[in-house]
Amino acid sequence: MTEAMSVAEPVAPTDAKEAEAASPVLWEEVQAEHFSMLRLAPLPTDRATGGRPLRFVEFGKAERHSKDFSLLRMNYQLPGQKTRKEQNHLDVWVDHSNRTVRVGPASGLQIEPWNRGLGRFMLAQGIHWAQKRWSEYKIEGTALANKDALNEDTRLRRDHFLKTQGFDVAYADAQHLKGSVKDAKVGNLNNTWNTDKIQIVEILDAAQMLQAAEQKILEQEVTIKKAEDKVSKYRRDDSGLRFTIACLVTFAVFQAGLLIWIATHR
Structure with missing residues (x-):
């Protein structure tokens, strides 16, 4: 017992x-x-x-x-x-x-x-x-x-x-x-x-628990979606910055090469 x-x-x-x-x-x-x-x-x-x-x-x-x-x-x-x-x-x-x-x-x-x-x-x-x-x-x-x-x-x-x-x-x-x-x-x-x-x-309490759980899941999905959008935006910004940096590096290398060529052909 x-x-x-x-x-x-x-x-x-x-x-x-x-x-x-x-x-x-x-x-x-x-x-x-x-x-x-x-x-x-x-x-x-x-x-x-x-x-x-x-x-x-x-x-x-x-x-x-x-x-x-x-x-x-x-x-x-x-x-x-x-x-x-x-x-x-x-x-x-x-x-x-x-x-x-x-x-x-x-x-x-x-x-x-x-x-x-x-x-x-x-x-x-x-x-x-x-x-x-x-x-x-x-x-x-x-x-x-x-x-x-x-x-x-x-x-x-x-x-x-x-x-x-x-x-x-x-x-x-x-x-x-x-x-x-x-x-x-x-x-x-x-x-x-x-x-x-x-x-x-009780049945109504169980229904309320399920409803609250579903609402919580929906809220979490919205939060996750917002976080994913921010991550995507940061990735796009990061890609743009990388492209800008690459262009600047290329331009700097071109300028350096041009200066060197001018200096050696005077």
């Missing part, structure tokens, strides 16, 4: 296969139907992840409802970049009979590119969706993968991610290897994300 776990085994239940088997399969083939564009703000280079330039990604989601279950399915698409099926994908399952909410897949949330706020944004969207109707439901706790705790920086990133969204992280040992997330009431979780890192770009 943490964005930082794309470089380590993500959060997973104690028995992932058992959790997957318990998942409803009636909406297994559901694909994203509603889309929006996200702007990833340029950020300083990170020592662990490298450069973080300005990027745009497509965020898609779909939801389904029945008497027993509800589902919110979300994913990201990156232009010009291929990702694995299990990456950039998050499901929020609601079990109405048990009044519980579960976040999947069981293999964990794997985000690419990571350390850009995308994991927190996706989880915040899922929490907000669940809080609108089922704030009294309980979101199921889960064991945290031991591999994440082998690297202190990865563990701290994971725990910060979870605690920021309102989850309670606990450890059964002093080495911080046997961690878990406790059950939590959906209404008590935090549904916000870092808006300095990610902004939702």
Whole structure:
């Protein structure tokens, strides 16, 4: 459930296969139907992840409802970049009979590119969706993968991610290897994300951005054309000066030759 776990085994239940088997399969083939564009703000280079330039990604989601279950399915698409099926994908399952909410897949949330706020944004969207109707439901706790705790920086990133969204992280040992997330009431979780890192770009905003970019390109083309005209003028002036200098040199040489001829034939 943490964005930082794309470089380590993500959060997973104690028995992932058992959790997957318990998942409803009636909406297994559901694909994203509603889309929006996200702007990833340029950020300083990170020592662990490298450069973080300005990027745009497509965020898609779909939801389904029945008497027993509800589902919110979300994913990201990156232009010009291929990702694995299990990456950039998050499901929020609601079990109405048990009044519980579960976040999947069981293999964990794997985000690419990571350390850009995308994991927190996706989880915040899922929490907000669940809080609108089922704030009294309980979101199921889960064991945290031991591999994440082998690297202190990865563990701290994971725990910060979870605690920021309102989850309670606990450890059964002093080495911080046997961690878990406790059950939590959906209404008590935090549904916000870092808006300095990610902004939702609406259609009109995107159109304005494209219009502004096109206007900027036209202005740059005019500036370039003026610069090219100046360069051409300078080249013409330079050619004229060169021709004038050549004529003066030729005339000077002719005069010198003429003087020498006069001096030697007196």
